[in-house]
Amino acid sequence: MRAQFVLQEIWIGLRRNLTMTIALVVVVAISLSLLGTGLLFVKQVDATRSYWQGKVEVSIYLCTAQSVSVQCKQNGPATDAERQQIQQQLTSMPQVASVVYQSQEQAYQQFRQEFSNNPSFVSTVSQGDIPDSFQVKLKNPQADYTAVASAVTGKTGVDSVIDDRSILAKFYKLLGGARNAVVIVAVILLIAATLLVANTIRLSAFNRRRETGIMRLVGASNFYIQLPFLLEGIIAGLIGWLVSVGLLIAVKSLWLDTLQQYFTFNVILSAGDLVEVVILAMCVGVLLCGATSFLTLRRYLRV
Amino acid sequence: MINFDNVTKIYPSQSRPALESVSISVDKGEFVFLVGPSGSGKSTFLRLVLKEERPTDGRIRVSGRDLARLSNWRVPMLRRRIGCVFQDFRLLQNKNVYQNVAFALEVIGKPRRFIRKVVPEVIDLVGLEGKHERMPDELSGGEQQRVAMARAFVNRPMILLADEPTGNIDPATSIGIMKVLDRINRTGTTVVMATHDAAIVDSMRKRVIELEYGKVVRDQSRGVYGQAY
Numbered sequence: 001m002r003a004q005f006v007l008q009e010i011w012i013g014l015r016r017n018l019t020m021t022i023a024l025v026v027v028v029a030i031s032l033s034l035l036g037t038g039l040l041f042v043k044q045v046d047a048t049r050s051y052w053q054g055k056v057e058v059s060i061y062l063c064t065a066q067s068v069s070v071q072c073k074q075n076g077p078a079t080d081a082e083r084q085q086i087q088q089q090l091t092s093m094p095q096v097a098s099v100v101y102q103s104q105e106q107a108y109q110q111f112r113q114e115f116s117n118n119p120s121f122v123s124t125v126s127q128g129d130i131p132d133s134f135q136v137k138l139k140n141p142q143a144d145y146t147a148v149a150s151a152v153t154g155k156t157g158v159d160s161v162i163d164d165r166s167i168l169a170k171f172y173k174l175l176g177g178a179r180n181a182v183v184i185v186a187v188i189l190l191i192a193a194t195l196l197v198a199n200t201i202r203l204s205a206f207n208r209r210r211e212t213g214i215m216r217l218v219g220a221s222n223f224y225i226q227l228p229f230l231l232e233g234i235i236a237g238l239i240g241w242l243v244s245v246g247l248l249i250a251v252k253s254l255w256l257d258t259l260q261q262y263f264t265f266n267v268i269l270s271a272g273d274l275v276e277v278v279i280l281a282m283c284v285g286v287l288l289c290g291a292t293s294f295l296t297l298r299r300y301l302r303v
Numbered sequence: 304m305i306n307f308d309n310v311t312k313i314y315p316s317q318s319r320p321a322l323e324s325v326s327i328s329v330d331k332g333e334f335v336f337l338v339g340p341s342g343s344g345k346s347t348f349l350r351l352v353l354k355e356e357r358p359t360d361g362r363i364r365v366s367g368r369d370l371a372r373l374s375n376w377r378v379p380m381l382r383r384r385i386g387c388v389f390q391d392f393r394l395l396q397n398k399n400v401y402q403n404v405a406f407a408l409e410v411i412g413k414p415r416r417f418i419r420k421v422v423p424e425v426i427d428l429v430g431l432e433g434k435h436e437r438m439p440d441e442l443s444g445g446e447q448q449r450v451a452m453a454r455a456f457v458n459r460p461m462i463l464l465a466d467e468p469t470g471n472i473d474p475a476t477s478i479g480i481m482k483v484l485d486r487i488n489r490t491g492t493t494v495v496m497a498t499h500d501a502a503i504v505d506s507m508r509k510r511v512i513e514l515e516y517g518k519v520v521r522d523q524s525r526g527v528y529g530q531a532y
Contacts, residue, residue: 005409211406214393217353217384218458220410222376 008236009228013204020200021236024227027196028240028289032281034182039277043269044256045172050192052168058145059084060134060152061159064104067160068130068214076130078090078157086152090136093151094257095144097137117202131159141165144223190288193240197292204229205300226297230290237289241282248278304493307323308359312517321347322362324516329463329495334488338496338528339514345497347457348514349464352387352495354378361526366461383411386455386463386492390470391463394454395438396495400426401435404453413456416472421457429453429483436468445476449483456487463487465496477503501528 010155014021042215063072083101090099102110106132115122139142207213215225257268305327312322320343329335339343350356351363353369362448363370365381373381377431394403401422426435429449439447448468465484469477481503488494498504504511504527511526512519 002412210395211392213397214406214454215410216379217382217387217393218407218410218454219381219385221379224410224412292363 006231010232013208013228013232014235016207017200017203018198020203021257024193024196024200024236025240025243026166027189027193028237028245028285029243031186031193032241032244032285034186034189035284036052036244036277036281037251038179038183038186039149039280040252040256040269041175041182042254043273045175046181047273048171050166050169054100058138058141059146059162059164061137061162062086062130062133062157063159064131066129067159071154071156072159075156082155082157086155086157087134089151089155091136091146093148095148097139098223099137100135102133102135104128104130107132114131123174143276151303162202170275187230191282194288194292197236197289198296199215200236201229201296202300203295204232205297226294230293231276233285233289233293238282241285244281244285245278246276248281304333304366305332305495306346306362306364307348307351308362308364309364310351310358312344312351313359318471320359320517322351322358324513325517325519327512327519329493329524331493331497332488332491334485334494334507334509335496336507336509336511336526336528337495337514338504338511339520341499342516343514344517344527345514346466347464347517349387349389349495350498351460351511352464353382379411379496380515381415383458384461386452386460388448388451388455388463390467392439392444392451392471394447394450396439398438399435400437400439400442400450400453403439404457406455407454413458422453424451425457428456428481428486430479437495443476444472445479448472448480452483452487456476456492459490460492462493462495465494467498468496469498469500481507483512504528 019221062078063069063075064077067073067077088098105127108125108127111125111130112122136148140146145163145165149163152158153161159241212225252269252274306329307325307327310322312321313320320399321463325344325348327348337348339345347356351358352365354373357371367383368380368381374380395406397408403416404422408421423435427434429452431449431453432440433444434446437446439450442450447520448471463484468484471482472480477500484494484496485507508525508527510521510524511521511528513521
């Protein structure tokens with residue numbers, strides 16, 4: 001009885017200001033999608049970061065016959081003695097966790113493997129083009145890089161010292177910037193959605209002022225008078241959320257997952273991550289619509 | 304049943320009180336006419352009984368309850384025990400006779416079985432048998448007011464407040480309306496009716512309370528409309 005009556009009232013309310021309801025659904029859908037996209041970006045960055053966490057290293061490239069830097073030209077390719085000396089120095093440093101020597105042949109094989117899906121690129125590089133190197137793992141990459149780098153830079157046989165983090169930083173910056181832009185737009189749209197909810201509910205309350213007036217008069221409780229309006233807002237929010245779920249699935253499968261093709265790592269967000277974001281978006285949508293409706297009603301449907 | 308003890312009501316925008324030191328006591332089962340010119344405070348009296356307004360001063364008790372001590376969330380419970388009828392009927396135009404009356408019970412969560420049983424009884428009581436399916440705009444003014452009375456009475460209130468119920472209705476039809484009010488009164492319901500209609504007041508010979516500029520100038524059992532003049 002009660003449920004049927006309330007549902008009927010909601011249906012009347014949604015139908016009476018259909019255009020407002022559609023506008024509300026669209027704005028909620030878009031703002032939640034953008035918010036969700038922002039959250040997916042955050043998760044993508046986190047996943048990528050933890051993927052790289054154990055892999056970040058300092059690469060110390062040694063001089064070869066093909067090296068073009070002034071230093072290498074002066075001293076010629078690194079000799080075995082120089083190499084051993086550098087390795088000893090590195091292993092003796094307290095900040096260093098491990099040192100691995102990668103020969104030119106190993107480097108070439110790894111290169112071929114990583115770019116196996118791009119044979120024309122591989123064919124332009126031959127063994128010997130990639131210098132041999134020390135791959136140094138640091139105990140604390142954030143703090144210790146400068147100490148280690150300055151210790152070996154300039155030593156004979158050393159061509160260049162490269163911090164892998166500087167390469168990743170560009171990628172993080174790209175994702176971070178996109179995320180910030182998306183979140184800012186989402187927040188602006190959420191504010192617009194809030195105002196729309198307030199307006200829709202106000203219109204709805206005005207349209208049905210006769211009904212609510214009679215309800216008050218015959219002693220309907222406030223809860224009973226307000227519930228249809230409250231649910232009206234929440235249902236519009238839920239429909240908007242459903243649309244945003246579709247959009248978010250599209251964002252993940254058509255965009256974020258295809259990003260992997262352009263970078264040589266394999267971090268695809270799981271369905272669980274998507275579900276988490278979608279549920280969070282639902283909470284935001286329902287809370288926003290519900291709370292706004294409630295506050296609006298307190299102003300327009302007084303006892 | 305209704306007890307006003309030295310009640311004064313001053314609306315914020317006005318300097319003159321709408322009601323000034325009014326003390327009225329209406330017993331259970333009484334039929335009372337509230338008469339007086341426009342602006343004499345009749346409507347304010349009714350609104351105070353419903354706790355739609357709060358008195359500036361004085362104490363109001365309805366069925367033994369001090370309204371000042373009645374918390375806001377219990378006001379709906381008070382209103383469930385008071386029926387209301389107005390000059391402009393206030394029916395829902397998109398609902399038929401039956402639905403208009405049933406609405407009053409639906410919104411206070413009465414079970415459907417109860418509604419199906421009670422609503423036809425009340426529609427018969429006000430003399431609209433066989434017109435359940437009519438829409439308000441298919442009814443005459445008198446018939447619409449009967450629907451409004453059915454709606455006010457369907458939850459068997461202790462008190463029925465009527466604010467100029469015959470104000471929009473011709474004299475011949477008004478007699479029918481008064482008969483319904485009398486019938487409702489005979490079930491033990493206290494009826495308070497604000498009116499301008501001298502003929503009706505004179506013919507009914509009930510208690511008359513006359514207000515003027517917010518003061519009680521006459522309170523007379525078995526009175527007539529214009530005796531004070």
